[in-house]
Amino acid sequence: MKLNDEEKAMLAGDFGPAVKWAIEHQIQVGRMFDAKDMVTVSQAHMMADPESLGEAGVAFTENLAETGTRVRIPMITDPRGVDLNYYEPLGQSENMADLERRFIFACKAMGITMTNTCINYQTIMPPVFGDHVAFGDTGVVIYSNSVFGARSNFEGGPSALAAGLTGRTPRYGLHLDKNRRSTKRYQVAEEPQDLMDWGVLGATIGRMAGSYWEVPVIEGIEKIPSSDQLKHFGAAMASYGSIPLFHIVGITPECHKIGDVGGLGLGIKKVNPEATHNLKQPFIAPGDKVDVVVFAAPQLSIIEMSELAELCKGRQRSSKTDLIVCTSAQVYADAVSMGYVAKIETFGGRVLVGTCFYQQYAREIGEANGWTRLLSNSAKIVNILGGYGYQPSLASMEACIASAEKGIIVA
Numbered sequence: 001m002k003l004n005d006e007e008k009a010m011l012a013g014d015f016g017p018a019v020k021w022a023i024e025h026q027i028q029v030g031r032m033f034d035a036k037d038m039v040t041v042s043q044a045h046m047m048a049d050p051e052s053l054g055e056a057g058v059a060f061t062e063n064l065a066e067t068g069t070r071v072r073i074p075m076i077t078d079p080r081g082v083d084l085n086y087y088e089p090l091g092q093s094e095n096m097a098d099l100e101r102r103f104i105f106a107c108k109a110m111g112i113t114m115t116n117t118c119i120n121y122q123t124i125m126p127p128v129f130g131d132h133v134a135f136g137d138t139g140v141v142i143y144s145n146s147v148f149g150a151r152s153n154f155e156g157g158p159s160a161l162a163a164g165l166t167g168r169t170p171r172y173g174l175h176l177d178k179n180r181r182s183t184k185r186y187q188v189a190e191e192p193q194d195l196m197d198w199g200v201l202g203a204t205i206g207r208m209a210g211s212y213w214e215v216p217v218i219e220g221i222e223k224i225p226s227s228d229q230l231k232h233f234g235a236a237m238a239s240y241g242s243i244p245l246f247h248i249v250g251i252t253p254e255c256h257k258i259g260d261v262g263g264l265g266l267g268i269k270k271v272n273p274e275a276t277h278n279l280k281q282p283f284i285a286p287g288d289k290v291d292v293v294v295f296a297a298p299q300l301s302i303i304e305m306s307e308l309a310e311l312c313k314g315r316q317r318s319s320k321t322d323l324i325v326c327t328s329a330q331v332y333a334d335a336v337s338m339g340y341v342a343k344i345e346t347f348g349g350r351v352l353v354g355t356c357f358y359q360q361y362a363r364e365i366g367e368a369n370g371w372t373r374l375l376s377n378s379a380k381i382v383n384i385l386g387g388y389g390y391q392p393s394l395a396s397m398e399a400c401i402a403s404a405e406k407g408i409i410v411a
Contacts, residue, residue: 001030001170002037010166018069022162029159030170038168039132039175043074043125046112046160047136049081049359050099053157058099061106064161070111074125075164077107078137079299079326079356080116086352091368092361112164116354117328119299121148122227124330129253132175134163138244139235139298139380145245147230149253151175154212154244174245180254182247184209185266188220190273195232195304196396197276198225199379202233204271204279206241217247217255217263220271224251228301235298236379283382283394286411289320290393291371293404296326296357297381302334304397309340311401312347318407322369323349326356349404357381362388375403 009015010023026038050058082092082100104114115124118137127133127150135141135152136159144150153173155163163169173179186205192198209216216237225233225248237243247255247263255261295308305327317323325344327335332353335341341351352360358381366372366389374390376382377400382392393409402410 001027001035004038007038007166007168016067016069018064018067019165021064022165025158025162026166026168026170030172033170033172035170035172037171039171040168041073041132041134041163043076043127044071044134044155044160044164045076045078045120045136045140046157046164047078048103048157048161049079050096050103051081051359051361053099053103055099057157058103058106061103061161065106065109069165071164072167073164075112076115076117076120076125077112078116078140079118079359080104080354081360083352083355083360086350090365092365096361110164115328115330117299117330118356119231119301119328119331122231122301123328132169134160134169136160138238138242139231141244142234142238142246143231145174146234146247146252152244180215180245181262182215182217182266184214184216185258185263185268186216186218186271187268188218188271190276191221191223192229194396195228196377196379196394198229199232199236199377200276200280200394201271202236203240203379203383204276205246206237206239206243207279208269208271208275209241209243212242212244214241214243215245215247215261216243217249217258217261217266219249219258221248221251226303228304231298231301232378232380236383239380239383280394283392285373285393286409288373288393288409289407290375290403290409291373292322292324292369292375293400294324294357294374294376294381295378295397295400296324296376297378297384299356300325300327300331302331305331305335305340305344306338307397308401309335309343311398312343312349315347315401315405317348317404320407321404322371323347323404324357325349325351327351327353329354358384358388362390366390375400375409
């Protein structure tokens with residue numbers, strides 16, 4: 001793998017032990033994927049919640065911070081596992097909170113900005129077209145690649161941290177033009193309407209494509225989607241198919257025409273209503289009791305907070321059903337000032353800041369609160385939480401609030 005003079009100095013330890021570890025890690029990753037050299041990145045985004053880190057991961061981060069090294073490019077963080085202002089009522093332990101505090105302290109010592117968000121593309125430092133970045137969260141990566149035309153692979157926590165310390169990442173995967181060409185062509189028969197529909201469509205295409213190395217190009221979407229619709233579409237596609245990039249003809253920036261991404265010679269696969277219905281059907285359970293309604297994965301935008309607050313106004317949740325809403329600190333501050341949080345909390349909901357439900361010890365808090373049947377409008381979260389002891393169900397935002405009010409799933 002070719003290194004320039006500065007990278008060779010990093011490898012020699014001239015920039016300290018933390019940077020030496022970082023470049024060594026990147027060289028090993030680069031060799032695995034046959035990268036010829038490194039590419040400079042403008043920013044990094046790291047997934048590293050305390051549940052996945054554990055004691056060993058937190059201690060490792062602390063050891064790096066103790067070297068005095070600071071990141072050399074802007075670096076931000078994914079949602080945390082603990083809202084330190086509201087964890088005991090959820091059944092999270094003091095040990096969980098302590099791991100979180102220690103990790104935050106270490107990150108700040110390295111100059112990492114604790115944004116704690118998976119919607120940075122809607123709130124802070126969105127990338128620009130052609131920008132090489134090192135992003136971790138799958139929803140962040142697929143949105144940034146597809147909607148902005150930026151360039152990132154799925155970077156694991158250590159790899160994202162290494163990119164922050166070196167300012168580069170191995171040049172492979174979606175940093176290369178050839179890997180951004182479409183490999184599968186899909187024709188959508190019925191355009192989605194609400195956020196749940198967009199998530200289900202993304203999940204269906206993700207399941208059909210089924211590989212990190214596939215790049216779907218999608219036809220049949222005539223109306224330009226909103227940012228939130230594309231957010232749910234991409235997050236679900238990444239969750240169900242590990243897809244990091246899609247193109248929508250006439251909408252996403254690299255695909256004005258299907259020929260722009262090499263799609264003309266590809267066979268057309270139809271995405272019909274039956275396919276989306278079949279994906280959604282296992283998550284439909286009208287009339288069942290619901291223990292908790294969750295809006296998360298991805299975190300809510302200010303527009304979603306506004307819509308949710310309007311639905312909550314003048315209503316009250318059932319005493320049998322809890323309501324959890326996850327958003328970023330940036331959105332939360334605006335939502336407080338606009339009165340949205342007050343409306344949600346008057347309904348009986350709880351807005352968590354800087355967390356995402358499935359990353360915050362979901363199994364443990366489910367057991368502590370007696371939550372089994374979970375309802376959400378996020379196709380991503382219902383795909384994940386079946387593995388955490390929940391029986392997840394899927395509904396529109398409107399039906400979710402009606403269900404929280406009634407205590408049973410409303411169709």
